[in-house]
Amino acid sequence: MNDEAGLVVNNLGEMSKALAATDDPELIQEFLYSLFTRAEADEIAKRWALVKRIGEGMPQRAIAAELGLSLCKITRGSRELKKEGSAFKRMLAIAGYEFVEKQRRGTR
Numbered sequence: 451m452n453d454e455a456g457l458v459v460n461n462l463g464e465m466s467k468a469l470a471a472t473d474d475p476e477l478i479q480e481f482l483y484s485l486f487t488r489a490e491a492d493e494i495a496k497r498w499a500l501v502k503r504i505g506e507g508m509p510q511r512a513i514a515a516e517l518g519l520s521l522c523k524i525t526r527g528s529r530e531l532k533k534e535g536s537a538f539k540r541m542l543a544i545a546g547y548e549f550v551e552k553q554r555r556g557t558r
Contacts, residue, residue: 500524501527501542504528505548510528
């Protein structure tokens with residue numbers, strides 16, 4: 451995506467500030483439904499669901515089957531959760547979800 455003029459950065463930043471400034475979840479939900487098409491809302495909801503499932507420790511193939519998403523999208527979400535200071539982890543915590551660290555095979 452070409453963002454030489456800062457259109458994406460500026461507008462996402464502005465929307466983020468507006469969303470953070472309200473304590474009205476119903477207004478935010480109404481805004482999101484107004485902003486996105488039905489297909490876009492579906493895609494975003496599924497991506498949030500996949501982040502929650504990964505955070506719960508659900509296997510990637512099971513997530514793909516449940517949500518009808520590609521393993522590529524799920525792998526991307528998994529990588530984002532593993533990053534230091536992950537925004538996904540922080541948002542899960544704000545939403546009241548606990549992230550389950552998966553143990554590597556062969557360890558206890």
